[in-house]
Amino acid sequence: MTVGVAAAQTTTEPQLAPLPAPTRLSGGLGSWLGEIVARRDLMIMLVWREIKVKYKQSVMGFLWAILMPALIVSAGVIVKYAYASLSGKPLQTSDVISVAVRAVPWAFFVASIRFASTSLISNANLVTKIYMPRVIFPIAAVLSQLIDLAIATLVLAVFLIFTGAHVSVQMLWLPLLLAILVVLVSGMAIFLSAAALFFRDVKYIVEVIMTFAIFFTPVFYDVSMFGKWAHILLLNPVAPLLEGISAAVLGRPTPVGGWVLYSAVTSVVGFVGALAFFKRTEPYFAESV
Amino acid sequence: MTSQGEAVLSMEHVSKKFRRGEIYDSLRDLIPAMVRKLGRRSPPGILLDKEFWALDDVSFEVRRGEAFGIVGSNGAGKSTILKLLSGIMKPTRGSITVRGRLSALIEVGAGFHPDLTGRENVYLNGTILGMTKEEIRRKFDEIVDFGGLREFIDTPVKRYSSGMYARLGFSVAAHVEPDLLIVDEVLSVGDYLFQQKCIDRMTSIVKGGTTVLFVSHNLHAVSELCQRSMLLENGKMLACGPTDDVIRQYVGRAQDQRAGEATRVSIEKVAVRGSAGLSTQFDPGENTYIDVAVAAHERVSNLSIVVQIVDNNFYSVFDTCSSRLNDGLSASLEPGDRLECTFKLDMHLAAGTYHVNVYAHEYVVERPFSTWRSAASFFVSETRFVKGAANLYPRLQRFQLISVHSGNGSRGRLQNAERALLKEPVARR
Numbered sequence: 001m002t003v004g005v006a007a008a009q010t011t012t013e014p015q016l017a018p019l020p021a022p023t024r025l026s027g028g029l030g031s032w033l034g035e036i037v038a039r040r041d042l043m044i045m046l047v048w049r050e051i052k053v054k055y056k057q058s059v060m061g062f063l064w065a066i067l068m069p070a071l072i073v074s075a076g077v078i079v080k081y082a083y084a085s086l087s088g089k090p091l092q093t094s095d096v097i098s099v100a101v102r103a104v105p106w107a108f109f110v111a112s113i114r115f116a117s118t119s120l121i122s123n124a125n126l127v128t129k130i131y132m133p134r135v136i137f138p139i140a141a142v143l144s145q146l147i148d149l150a151i152a153t154l155v156l157a158v159f160l161i162f163t164g165a166h167v168s169v170q171m172l173w174l175p176l177l178l179a180i181l182v183v184l185v186s187g188m189a190i191f192l193s194a195a196a197l198f199f200r201d202v203k204y205i206v207e208v209i210m211t212f213a214i215f216f217t218p219v220f221y222d223v224s225m226f227g228k229w230a231h232i233l234l235l236n237p238v239a240p241l242l243e244g245i246s247a248a249v250l251g252r253p254t255p256v257g258g259w260v261l262y263s264a265v266t267s268v269v270g271f272v273g274a275l276a277f278f279k280r281t282e283p284y285f286a287e288s289v
Numbered sequence: 290m291t292s293q294g295e296a297v298l299s300m301e302h303v304s305k306k307f308r309r310g311e312i313y314d315s316l317r318d319l320i321p322a323m324v325r326k327l328g329r330r331s332p333p334g335i336l337l338d339k340e341f342w343a344l345d346d347v348s349f350e351v352r353r354g355e356a357f358g359i360v361g362s363n364g365a366g367k368s369t370i371l372k373l374l375s376g377i378m379k380p381t382r383g384s385i386t387v388r389g390r391l392s393a394l395i396e397v398g399a400g401f402h403p404d405l406t407g408r409e410n411v412y413l414n415g416t417i418l419g420m421t422k423e424e425i426r427r428k429f430d431e432i433v434d435f436g437g438l439r440e441f442i443d444t445p446v447k448r449y450s451s452g453m454y455a456r457l458g459f460s461v462a463a464h465v466e467p468d469l470l471i472v473d474e475v476l477s478v479g480d481y482l483f484q485q486k487c488i489d490r491m492t493s494i495v496k497g498g499t500t501v502l503f504v505s506h507n508l509h510a511v512s513e514l515c516q517r518s519m520l521l522e523n524g525k526m527l528a529c530g531p532t533d534d535v536i537r538q539y540v541g542r543a544q545d546q547r548a549g550e551a552t553r554v555s556i557e558k559v560a561v562r563g564s565a566g567l568s569t570q571f572d573p574g575e576n577t578y579i580d581v582a583v584a585a586h587e588r589v590s591n592l593s594i595v596v597q598i599v600d601n602n603f604y605s606v607f608d609t610c611s612s613r614l615n616d617g618l619s620a621s622l623e624p625g626d627r628l629e630c631t632f633k634l635d636m637h638l639a640a641g642t643y644h645v646n647v648y649a650h651e652y653v654v655e656r657p658f659s660t661w662r663s664a665a666s667f668f669v670s671e672t673r674f675v676k677g678a679a680n681l682y683p684r685l686q687r688f689q690l691i692s693v694h695s696g697n698g699s700r701g702r703l704q705n706a707e708r709a710l711l712k713e714p715v716a717r718r
Contacts, residue, residue, distance in 0.1 A: 045416040049402055056404050129396045130417060131376040283379035286372060287307070 032279055036133045046140035051147055065151035068111065072103035072219065079220040093163055094250055101249045102219045102242045104156050105181055108149040109238060110210050116141035116189030117206045120197045124289045127197075134285060135278050138193040142186050160249070168251035177244045180264045184237055187271030194278045198288050218242055224255070234259045237266040295388075297469050297500045298374065299350035303383030305369055305524075307343045343369045345524040346383075351469075356491075356501040358515035358532055360508065360539050365521040367504045371395055371473050374502065389468025392419050396473075398458030403447035407438055407457055410446050414461045428464045435490070436460035456483055463490045470494060473504045488513060508536050512602055533601065554589055554649045557627070558582040559664035561645060569667045571636045573680045579632045579665075583649045585622035589658065593619045595648040596632050600641060606678055607638075610650070638669050639680045 036043075055061050076099030077091075084091040119137040120127055127134060196202040214220070218239050223230040233239050240259035247254050254260060344366045351357040359367050372378045373385060375393035400417040401410045411432055415425040425432075433439050436456040446454055472491065491514055495501050505511050511518060511532060518535040520528040528538050560580040562568055571577055581594050593612035599605050611630055612619045620628050645665040648657040674683060 039416075039419075041420075041422045042416045045413050045422070049405070049413055052409065053402055053404050123400075125396070126400050126417065128372075128377065129399045130393060131391075132417065132419075286377045 029279065032133065036135060039133055039136060042132060043136050043140050043143070046136060047143045047147070050140065050144035054144075062151055065148040066155050069100075069104045069107040069152045069156070072107055072214075073100045076100075076103055076220045083221075097160065097163060097165060097250060098222070098246045099220060100156060100159065101246050104149065104152045105178070105242060105245060106214065106217065106219045106238075107152065108145055109181065109185055110213070111148065112142045112145040112185045113188055113192065113206060114210055115145060116185075117192035117196050118203055119189070120193045120285065121203070121289070128286045128289055134282055135190060135275070138189040139186060141193075142182070142189050146182065165249065166251065168248075170248040170251050170253060173244055173248040173254055177241050177248070177260065180260070180267050181238070181241050183271050184241075184263070184267035187267060187274040189274075190271070190278050191274035194281050194285075197285055198281070222246075234262075237263045237270075239263075295353045296350040296386075297353045297355075297388050298391075298502070299348075299386045300370070300374070301348050301384050301386075303344060303347050303370075303373065303380045303385060304342055305344040305366075305373060305378065306340050306381040308340050342524050344373070344380075347521075347524075347526045348383075349519055349526065349529055351500055351502055353500055354495070354498050355517065356495045356503060356515040358511040358518035358535070359502070359504045359521060360506075360511055360518055360535060361521035364523075366524040367521055368395070368473060369524075370521070371471050371502070371504060375471055387469065390419065391469045391471065392462075392465045392467035393471040394418075394459075394462045394473060395471070396458075397455050397462055401446055401454070401458065404445055406445050407433075407442040407449070410457065411442075411461055414458065415465070418462060418465045419467065420465055424466075432460045432464050435463065435486075452483075459483075459487055463487070463494070467499065469500045469502070471502045471504075484510075508539070508602055512536055536602075553587045554583055554585050554592065554622070554658035556581065556583050556647055556649055556659050556661045556664070559645060559647050559661060561665045561667050569665075571667060571669050573636060573639075573669060573672050573675075574682070575636045577634045577636045577667075579634065579645060580629070581632070581647055582627060582629045583659065584627050585624055587624055588622070589651065590621040591619045591651045592622055592628060592658070593650050594628075594630055595650055595657070597646040597648070598638070599644050599646060600678065601643070603644070606643070636669060637680050637682075639675050639677050640669050640672060642666060642668050 054064065058064065060067070073096075077096055080095045080099060081091050084095070116138040119141040120134060123137050126132070127137075192202060192206060196206070216233070217236055218233060219242060223233045223239060223243055226233060234243075234256060240256045240263045243256050244254045244260050347366075347370065349357075359370060361367050369378070371393060372395070373380050374387065375391060375395070377393075377395075398410075398414065400414050402413065405413065408429075411429065412422065412425050415432075416422065420428075433442050436453075436459070438453060438457055438460075441449065441453065446457065449457070488510055491501065491503070495514065501514070503511060503514055515532045517530060518532040519526055520535045520539050528535050558580065560567060562578045562580070563571060564576050564578075579596055581596065583592070583594065585592070591612075593610055595608060595610045597605055597608035609632065611632075614632075622628060643666065644663040645667075646660070646662045647664050648661075649659040650657045672680070675681075
């Protein structure tokens with residue numbers, strides 16, 4: 001009732017920059033991706049938030065990053081030991097290394113999927129209150145796990161040096177294999193996060209599958225142990241990647257080159273499909289949380 | 290502002306459908322629900338079982354540099370509009386066009402993490418609201434000072450009081466510099482002073498050329514901030530125009546709904562007059578008479594009449610009661626009896642528009658027999674010297690410059706100041 005904003009303004013109106021072109025609130029894929037890139041600061045902040053929160057007020061701090069891989073390695077060593085004593089051969093260092101290098105990316109895979117699939121639900125207040133490209137949430141979840149992966153990899157590298165592993169040309173495979181793994185994980189994360197928003201079952205299904213998935217994936221064992229059935233195990237797109245990583249670290253040529261290609265194609269197709277699914281369902285997120 | 294401004298935002302025939310109740314309640318419904326969800330939605334023109342229109346054919350446009358208000362009762366569809374505009378939801382029908390960077394303050398402190406410190410949350414919340422890290426770094430001090438939280442900025446926000454939490458949230462939000470700012474009800478945070486600070490900040494944002502869309506139940510804030518407004522009810526747009534008109538209509542509707550309880554006693558007449566007869570315009574200090582007549586339909590005792598004057602924002606500025614004025618004397622009426630009374634007032638209100646509410650009460654009992662809101666309206670004419678709610682008849686008793694400088698300049702300066710003061714218009718709008 002007091003200050004007349006309108007009256008004061010007409011005379012002293014500042015010289016305004018021209019308005020940008022009208023945007024319809026349902027742009028194409030290009031503008032959608034552009035928006036995501038434009039909000040990269042947000043993505044970085046969300047990753048930073050996850051890390052900060054995880055390590056704040058925790059006694060173990062960064063040890064958390066290696067706890068899960070370490071547990072998997074221990075379990076793997078027990079399995080390997082049992083297998084070794086059964087077959088009468090002594091447990092070899094390469095067996096332990098093989099388990100360790102498979103356990104680290106596997107831990108990343110499991111944690112990313114678990115964490116990312118609930119990333120939209122746990123940020124429900126942001127999803128329903130503020131607009132942003134929501135695909136940032138699952139991607140940030142994967143990225144924050146990637147940092148744990150980096151820490152664990154560092155520890156693993158030290159471990160490998162102690163066990164006397166040597167650098168080989170085969171290690172050039174590693175960046176490619178990891179990149180495929182990240183694309184695979186991101187695609188799954190994006191799809192599952194959106195699906196979990198619509199159906200709460202998804203969260204529990206993911207939990208159950210992730211608990212038992214290690215038995216269907218060559219972490220504790222090599223696919224070669226299954227002879228002619230190996231191909232069935234390699235249908236799991238993670239399997240060729242773990243096989244490849246293990247071989248590369250041990251300095252052997254990748255035994256499953258064709259399957260790595262299969263993994264790569266599956267990952268990329270899955271990723272693109274997941275993005276399309278996400279974009280299509282995004283307008284209904286706020287109503288469905 | 291003026292009508293030549295470019296439209297920054299426009300909504301054309303926008304409708305939004307919602308569904309009541311659970312989306313699916315059994316496994317049997319799950320598969321069809323899934324198909325509906327992921328495939329085609331229900332046809333946009335038709336309401337299926339349990340569906341309703343949260344917004345029904347709403348069209349409006351907001352021009353550049355304008356502050357536009359949306360008022361309406363709970364569930365009228367206000368928040369739905371904001372969510373559609375900010376892109377959180379998609380309209381069932383119609384189209385929405387937005388030009389420029391849009392920022393929506395639908396909730397303060399969204400995305401705050403309790404374990405992070407105030408400083409960390411400023412960065413987090415700022416990026417969520419669409420600022421870049423660099424922008425936040427530049428404005429950080431301003432943000433912290435605005436919220437008045439400098440000493441607590443490195444404390445985790447879980448130790449904050451809810452008021453501090455909200456203040457920090459608003460401070461961040463108020464420093465986003467979008468082309469179009471959408472504000473929902475966030476001004477209801479903090480104490481009175483902070484609310485006032487928020488309004489001032491919003492006013493300066495509007496003055497800076499930012500277009501603002503403002504939703505609030507606080508009619509006072511809406512009328513202070515917005516030139517044009519829209520009234521929503523049950524998803525339909527009932528009015529759109531100058532804020533004062535829209536608010537009057539909104540409150541008028543609210544009153545229509547409250548009337549009609551007058552079964553025992555009814556208010557028959559309310560009239561406002563000056564010494565010369567019926568009038569709606571009063572000069573400061575003028576004698577004002579309010580005549581009230583009530584009729585009893587049943588036997589009532591202890592009847593007293595309450596007269597309340599509210600300002601244009603429907604804030605009570607004055608009220609009085611016949612029994613209080615009359616040493617507790619009230620009336621007892623038989624069916625068919627009438628009671629007439631006249632209140633004489635000295636008009637010490639400052640310039641503005643006022644409305645008279647009249648209540649027929651059983652004395653001491655809360656619930657009135659009959660209520661007549663905005664029974665009459667009148668204006669108090671402007672004086673050059675007074676702003677505010679009341680006219681306290683100020684007189685300048687002393688206005689003396691005590692100068693530490695010798696010479697004859699000081700006298701001249703005082704005169705200039707005086708002249709400048711008189712030139713300053715004291716007009717209210």
